[in-house]
Amino acid sequence: MSQALDVEMTSKLEAIIAKGGPAGERAEDLLRQFQLTVAANPLEAVGFSRGGKTYQKQLDFLAAREPLQGFYGGNGSGKSHAGCLKAVLQLVDRDVVPAHLQEFKFWEPPVAGRVVVPKTNQIEGVALDKLRQLVPKGQLAGGSFDKALRGRGTANAKLFFKNGSSLEFKTSDQDRDAHAGVELRFVWFDEEPEGEHGKGIYTENVNRLRRFRPDAAMWFTMTPLFGFSWSIDEIFERKDQAGVHVTVASMRDNPFIDAEATIAQLAHLSDAEKLSVIEGLPAAFHGTVVNVTDEHIIPAPSKETVQKWDILEGFDPGIARGGWIWAGFDKQNKMTVFDEYYPSGETIEQQAKVVFAKRKAWGIEPLYTVIDPTARNRSLTNAQSVEAELGTQGIHCAPGQNDRMAGVLQLRSRLEHGGLEISDNCANTLMEAKRWVVAEHEESGKGDIFKTKGPDHLWDPIRYVCMEFLWNAYDTTTRGDSRKMWEVGDAFDVDWYAPQGDPPPLGSMM
16 A cells, blocks of 8 residues: 555664664664655555565556456455556656556656546545655646645646646536546546446546547446446446456455454444445345346256247337347246347347347247337337337237336245246346345335336346236235245135225125
């Protein structure tokens, strides 16, 4: 961490000084010289090893050259320090970069960069504080932070360097327009900008790098506190793709902190929170809508098996993203989702071609296609509704039952009793299952089972389809105990099935 080498070297020299004698005098001179060197250039004090342990993950992140980078770390993992150090090394002159850091400097000044933090007070409290620890003052315009920093205390502050480099500060709660209008070599996000607004801020900053592509970079240093958010899909889940680098670091990876003592103070956190705050891994904080485990995932079935089932096709249209699923029901009413299609920005005509190709590949003809009932009022490309457009392509649809409460309880009932399986080739369906979470009520802070958030482009059509073949022998979807599967010998609960009141004059029909 910053000045970690300073701390370790200081303690060793002070121990020698305490013993006195010629060696102590020599150690005192070395300590004084080292302190003067660090005061002039804090980069000389940056180290990555302590107690025989090297922080290799931090080194790997600093060495990354991919256009999109993420350092997902637990609290105290040194993620913000690594992000700041990476920025400083690009902004300063090469001749002030110590030999052990030269490999991490990629661009020569002048370099224009940006750091984005959640709120204005974090510019001073986080970003500038770390910059003061790392930037040699002689590199700053005017020779000091006070002279080099313009717009202090605002969300539009900017730090200037003698060599023409600059670092501007923005916040993720600003309007998207506030992030436009400049050309940058790098953007550093310290923590993730939240929600759809945050994703818009990210997109706008991507556009700021276009002049220097592909030799430009954007990096995130963050603890994934928003669960399976947009950044997980945009960065974390793309870690194996070209052009994306992801580092995941636990508190325990950082040799410069007492991780176990810190972890002991976090015993009150939930398991999901611990996964994020300690290990730097994404987790669903409010609980997933459906609990899909390994026991629900099966190998892709054969064509011969699928052709023995009753097949339903499900579709949830969307402008940016849609979802198609294919599900089969066997003689025991077990539902298997065996294929999916996850279109993005494609017309109905384009999607229809894929749908017919899927049918042909499996050798199936669905009983019918179940669609979001609002599709008859929605258009993707013109005044014609999605349902009507599908009809012109030869795909005739039945509107699904859109009662979210009933559908979610049916899904849960099937999953709990072995009535729903998902083929392992349905990767996006399985991905959504981990991200489709119970929404948190804004006032109470408690999860509401019937309000959800996260991607459900495939689970919505699964929900529509499962409502076509009810798992229970009778409708229990409005009951609190609706997860219980009906069994032979169970009696109908007349009080809820047909609520009783005063009988009509000629008597009740029940």
